[in-house]
Amino acid sequence: MGLPLIDGRIVNDGAIFHAKEGVIEDKHGQRLGFSGSVNETPNGWTSNFETIQTFCSWKPGGAEAIDDLEAGF
Numbered sequence: 001m002g003l004p005l006i007d008g009r010i011v012n013d014g015a016i017f018h019a020k021e022g023v024i025e026d027k028h029g030q031r032l033g034f035s036g037s038v039n040e041t042p043n044g045w046t047s048n049f050e051t052i053q054t055f056c057s058w059k060p061g062g063a064e065a066i067d068d069l070e071a072g073f
Contacts, residue, residue, distance in 0.1 A: 020034075020035075020036065020037045021033070021034065021035045021036075021069050021072065021073075022034055022069075023066055023069060023070055029057075030056075030057050030058055031056075031057040031062075031063070031066050032054065032055070032056055032057070032066075033054065033055040033057075033062075033065060033066035033069045033070075034052060034053065034054050034055070035052070035053045035069060036050070036051045036052035036053055037050065037052055038050050038052060055069070
């Protein structure tokens with residue numbers, strides 16, 4: 001990974017990494033988990049690195065991934 005440097009120091013252009021995580025459960029116990037977000041600000045569209053992953057408890061590996069998310073709450 002390349003970082004912009006000036007006089008040997010990293011340039012801070014205001015871009016940040018700040019993921020969000022959450023879990024939604026319906027009345028049948030099915031869960032949807034997410035990690036990440038899309039930041040719809042000028043910096044979000046032009047400078048930041050944005051990502052989002054989703055997990056469904058009814059798909060293979062989804063319940064385990066959601067359990068891991070919840071363990072971090």
